[in-house]
Amino acid sequence: MTKGQTTHGILKDPTLLVAALMADGWRVIGPKVRDQAIVYEVLDQPDDLPRGLTDSQSGGLYRLEAGQPERWFDYVVGPHSWKKWLFPARQKLWTATRLADAGFEIEVSAIDWPKTVFFGVRACEIAAMTVQDRVFDNGMFRDAAYAARRADTLIVAVQCARSAETCFCASMNTGPGVDEGYDIALTELAGISGEILVTAGSDRGRAILAPLALPSATDGQIAAGPATTAAAAASQSRAMVPDIARVLREGLDHTNWEVVADACLSCGNCTLACPTCFCSDVEDVSDLSGDHAERWRSWDSCFSTDFSYVHGGAVRRSPKSQYRQWMTHKLSTWHDQFEMSGCVGCGRCITWCPVGIDITREAGTFAAHPHPAET
Amino acid sequence: MQTHGFEEILSRHPVFAGFDGDTLSLMAGCARNEHVQAGAIVYFEGDPADRMYLIRHGDVAVEIGTPERNPIIVETLHPDDILGWSWMVPPYRHMSQARATTDLRVVSLDGACLRRKCDDNPALGYMMFKHLLPHMAQRVRALRLQVLDLYGTASS
Amino acid sequence: MTVQPASLAADPMVPRRFRVDRAWSEIDGVRSMELRPLDSGPVAFEPGQFNMLYAFGVGEIAVSLSGDAAQRDRLVHTTRAVGEVSRAITQLNEGDMVGVRGPFGTAWPIARQTGRHAVFVAGGLGLAPLRPAIYHVLANRADFAGLTLIYGARSPQDLLYADEVARWKSRFDVEIEVTVDHAAPGWTGRVGVVTTVIDRALAGVDPALVSAFLCGPEIMMRYGVMSLEAAGVGQDRIWVSLERNMKCAIGFCGHCQFGPTFVCRDGPVYRHDQIAHLINKSEV
Structure with a gap:
């Protein structure tokens, strides 16, 4: 060499x-x-x-x-x-x-x-x-x-x-x-x-x-x-549909969100397994004397209800809105924020979903029937 | 002469401005001027709802009383607002009380007179419906917002 | 006005220390305080921006800046006690120390509205984030075609900055309409939601000249925007300030996302036409 x-x-x-x-x-x-x-x-x-x-x-x-x-x-x-x-x-x-x-x-x-x-x-x-x-x-x-x-x-x-x-x-x-x-x-x-x-x-x-x-x-x-x-x-059998960013941007009211939500447990496994998910929480702790305080930052998940809490209540309360937030963020609004997709195709969210929700299959459903209310 | 003055006033009112001259003169036949002193009651809850008031000058507080506490002002009305719509709805009784919070000048229209004219002339009835309903709808929407208690703190 | 962004501070995750110079009660459960810096770094801000305030050992919350941006040596914050942290913030007194990160977020573009009629629509505590913009117009009144403030609160006892609003009202070049949702007899002002007042307040105003700034509960802003639009004010001349959960204020924590935006960076102040497609969607 x-x-x-x-x-x-x-x-x-x-x-x-x-x-x-x-x-x-x-x-x-x-x-x-x-x-x-x-x-x-x-x-x-x-x-x-x-x-x-x-x-x-x-x-x-x-x-x-x-x-x-x-x-x-x-x-x-x-x-x-x-x-x-x-x-x-x-x-x-x-x-x-x-x-x-x-x-x-x-x-x-x-x-x-x-x-x-x-x-x-x-x-x-x-x-x-x-x-x-x-x-x-x-x-x-x-x-x-x-x-x-x-x-x-x-x-x-x-x-x-x-x-x-x-x-x-x-x-x-x-x-x-x-x-x-x-x-x-x-x-x-x-x-x-x-x-x-x-x-x-x-x-x-x-x-x-x-x-x-x-x-x-x-x-x-x-x-x-x-x-x-x-x-x-x-050899890969799964594929993300092209143009998914636009499909999801225009599909916030799609009936399929309800279908996914029926299966989704809101467990947040996908967000923990995902190599790009970055959401975090902060926690302030103090010792018993009250003289020492620390701030800790820890992983959080958009699937928790507290995630979107504003005084009075959470903005995203339903599993449907939580899944929609995760998937549209990952595949669509990520482009607006960072000029790239938030998905790298590793498949972890599919493998580690306890009910096997498949992001590529869901994307396919949204793309195949972009306006289900009209069909 | 007197009637002609009312036509003039009605034709400048936002709700009735679109009415034609004949209709306005029909309505003017039911109208009279009233003056209410600051603090006086325009009508009490339970009173027969026999008049509709177009506010020309001054302010009115619409209040609902309860036995154990002071009445609550649920709405205030101001020049160009319409006070009192129970004359349109059986049993034609006021469900709240109205108090002049300042010296008040209004044109009032006799509700029974208006109802009779509408019964005789369905076209007039429909005109009233078309123009009063949007005004009512706007008031109902505002009241809905009030019911939401927007500024409340749900968590405390 | 240029403000050194907080990003230039050593570490955007670490609060700087400020001293409470004065603290006073505004209305029930709401207190204001004036802060002076103990550590180095910028104190300046633009109207509409917010800070993260840290109460020792308890935690941190986002609080809008409500003082005069022209006073560049101090910060004024008005806080309502609703949770653990805000309660601790409202219990601070003169001499206490508070942690501050910021200023963060977008500003009311008030300085760019020269020649226009500034219409402020405030609901409840929403007057606090608008006040720095109102100060700007009051101080530069000749640069503006008009100043109208429409302010609604739950009851007369809940009117924030009531004395100050009364002082503004006494100026001949300022239009102020105050309304409450409920009142006991004796209240000589208006009762009715803030949105009903908009039509009336804009009656003699050329809608093409209006730049409107709304802050308050989101429903109030939604309906307020409808009233403004009905009056002929364009969506691109309407700004609103949104509130979302905020943990970091620097775009890292993900909590405050609103559609493709981060409220901490792309907001809290948005021009309405940029979010109109999202603001009526539920649970976005």
Whole structure:
């Protein structure tokens, strides 16, 4: 592998890269198996990286299964996303301490973020990070803690060689191939046993790969990378309908909202599993002495009734209006707010919905019958 | 002469401005001028509703009384407003009381006289319906808003 | 008037400390206070904007700025005690410290209405966010074709800033109509909802000259806009101020979304034609 260029090498065993990163002092966060699911946790040793697993996903169903024993990355996304690291589910914003003279002082919480690698980031997840980058730096205000974590995190991406039944990233143009936003990308080539194509996407990535002195990839191996993700894209059975932003903007009174609401439990699982959902609540707590107070920020969901509370009552009381808010925000008003879709096609909201509501199918219903009252 | 003056007044009133001259002169035949002193009662609750009042100068408070507390003002009426519509609705009795809050000058129209003329001349009846109903509807809509108690704090 | 945005403050999530210089009762359950800064940063604001006020250990709420924007060394807030935090805010007294984040949100575009007839329609506590804009017109009355304030409240006891409104009313170049929903005998003013007064108040006014600013319960504003439109005032000359749940005020928490907008950034002041398609939809 030559230095300085966008380079391709071949790696037989991805744990060697994990080991190299650990030896270099990086905290490596990557896939682990917990509670029969792939989750993103700190890897304690290179061997924590699972192998020989695949998954079966459909509406309301997730099952981790044995796959081809020698392959490393045949499972796709699980219940966690990297959101939980960059935008923690609960974070302390500041501490206030009462002073003797009826006043108080405020100390901002320090950002505790060692140099970190996200290992095994999928294309849809990089897209989701790009979405949240925009949310937390909205042109007027910037979430300094998020920005610091994001800037100090190295991305080792994995190109998906397989799609789950719930994946629809191809229709969202967010995957399954990773084009940008990574430092190192790994493609486990299809049909070629034990060959992982390694691509450096940044100087940071090149610097890490250099000491490994990986054997260069052949032209055939380099060409096999896109072919691998193209096959994964072709296998996707779900797709988001085009023009859904307009369909929903014009469909606030559609009768299908009632139909979805009948099934929806307003549990908020979709918002927790979604890698772009960013809504949060704040909570002010004080200790028993009353001299110390803290403000905490935690994930919230637009499916809770309190979410839209103004004095007197909540604005969105019915499950219908809550689901409508979530779906129109994700697929339509997100474009107005951030000039991009809030959906990356990862399929988590479908898999983790206890009743299997399928956002692509609902979108299809709205698009197929835009004015049901007239039919 | 007197009647002609009423036609003039009616023709300038927002509710009756669209009426033709013949209709206005028919109505003017039922009209008279009244003056009510500040604080005086124009009519009491339960009184026969025998007149409709077009306010020319001054203000009126429409009140509803209760045994255990002072009456509550539910609506105030001002120049160009119409006071009293119970003359249109059986049993032709006032369901509230009206008090002049300032010196008041009104043109009042005899309700029984108007009803008789409408019975004799359905076209006049329809004119009255077309022009009085929107005015009534506006008042009902306003009262609906009042019922909502908009400024209340539901949570406390 | 240019105001340094709060985004330039070190961290938009961290309150700055202010001292309560004065605190006084307005009407039952409603108090005002004047705040002076203890920490550095801008104090200036534009009429219609709001701050997040923090009561130590209790929490934070959005409260509109209700003082004179021309006084750039202090903040005035009027708060009604409805919840835990607002109750704590209304219990603050002279010398107490309060946390402030802001100013946030859009402003009444009052300074751009030169030559026009400013019509303010206020309901209940909605007079508080309008007051800075009214101050602006009063101070620059010659720049405006007219000033009309239509103010409605539940009862005579619920009229906010009553003495001040009476002082404004004594000016010959200001039209003020006050109305209440209910009154006991002895009240010589008007009884009836604020919307009924609009037609009458605009009777002699050229609707093409009117710029209208509404603040109050959303239903009142909806009906008020209808009355204004019926009087010939264009939707693009009507501004309303909306209220939604707010946790962060900087577009991060998602709570205040109203259609494609964030009330904390794209509001609270909206030109009506920009939200007309949403404001009559339920549960948006």
